[in-house]
Amino acid sequence: MASFSAWLHRTGARAAALSAIGVLAVGSTVSAGARGPALSASPPPAARPCALRATPGVAMSEGFPDSSARGPDAEFAPATGRVRALTLLIDFPDAHAPYSAAERYAEFFPAVKNWYAVSSYGRLDYESTPVLRYIRMPRPFSAYGIGRGYGWDAHTAMMRDLLKVADRGIDFRGYDLVNVLVTPNAGPPADEAVLSVTWTGASAATTDDGAHLDKVSLIYGHDQSGPRVLSHENGHAFGLPDLYAADDFQHTDTLAGQWDSMSLDWGLQGDLFAWHKWRLGWITDRQIACVSTRSDATYQLKAVEIPGGRKAVIIPYGPTRAYVLEARQALGNDRDACREGILAYRVRTDVDSGAGPVTVQDAHPRTSACDFSSGSFNSLNDAPFRVGEGFTDPAAGLTFQVLGRTATGDWRVHVTRH
Secondary structure (H helix, E strand, O other): EEEEEEEEEEEOOEEEEEEOOOOOEEHHHHHEEOOOOOOOOOOOOOOOOOOOOOOOOOOOOOOOOOOOOOOOOOHHHOOOEEEEEEEEEEEEOOHHHHHHHHHHHOOOOHHHHHHHHOOOOOEEEEEEEEEEEEOOOOOOHHHHHOOOOOOOOHHHHHHHHHHHHOOOOOOOOOOEEEEEEEOOOOOOOOOOOOOOOOEOOOOOOOOOOOOEOOEEEEOOOOOOOOOHHHHHHHHHHHHOOOOEEEOOHHHHOOOOOOOOOOOOOOOOOOOOHHHHHHHHOOHHHHHHHEEEOOOEEEEEEOOOOOOOOOOEEEOOOOEEEEEEEEEEEOHHHHOOOOOOOOEEEEEOOOOOOOOOOOOEEOOOOOOOOOOOOOOOOOOOOOOOOOOEEEEEEEEOEEEEEEEEEEOOOOOOEEEEEE
16 A cells, blocks of 8 residues: 655644545555754764664654654654554444454454564564444544545544544553554545545544543555555554655655555565664664775675564765665565565655655666566566675765675675775
8 A cells, every 4th residue: 555645734733735646545644743844954873873863844754863752742652562552443324334343353453463573573562452343433424524635624523523432431541552443435445545544743632531642543445455554554653754755656666666565565575674673673773784984894684574683784975864775585574575685775864754765776777577566666676686786876985786695595795885
């Protein structure tokens, strides 16, 4: 699934929606953090020169935040340890659920829990507490004005109505995030418009006990990503941006393609970039080779899909930009990956969610691969560099070449920082 981005402006409480193309599956992801002109990012700590800082004013910046605060009042949910999700199911007077709550819940669990366990190397213990009955909303679905990229007012109305019918019987306290699984017959089919959305950073409603509905993922309809649509949406609750092109969805195939579930969550490669795993705390600093000064060295990388070992070589080239080199193999959440090798991509912390903060370098720009996988989004499927291949970016002062593989299957890559 590809998501559609909008961000709530606190001032004036309005949402600015970005446009999308035709009838492509396009959902919504919303950060309710403050927006404004992009400011200069503070330099990374001297002890962590590759941990580029988040750029103020940039929606869901790919940088590391200056504050690591996580908790009930923080903008994002914690991504390590036990993460508690309250999962509710709703239907409407004009859209009664066509099957049981248990069947709808089973479309996502335990798949989402297992996806996060594999992707995080067991560092995120996703605990979903379901209320296995449909909560009938007090107004028809048609009354809320839910459409592609719907705004804060509609979301607030839904959350307040939800509490009117659910607050007394459900204790919302003690959860890191809330999932709302909407009956799939509410709204248009997913091949016309995917409405799924995550709202973070501001509370749409507050329960009688003082719990805030400020990290909420809503899933509508059915789409080809299956349970991964919820993995994608919860990724926003943990602070990850959209990697697709919101203004020109077809342009996604020149950005991150199918190599991260925050891009095309229905693609072949279903895991996350090493950069994202580092930001979430699933990869430690010791697993990163940071090349921040002139250097000429060979590194051994264990595939992102395998626990342990060095996971990435990172080469910053400015306060808001870095190259990342990582190894990808057809294992785990990437078991359907089309190609294996060293994946190279650029990260920019000064680019908004949905505007291309990550761009994969295509090792084979004249070819595509596994064209059956996703219509016209296949040009980056063969992006990894294979043994004997390499790349030079004079502007970044970077040259690398893939030398080979070790007896244990790790990848050897030679990196020169000029």
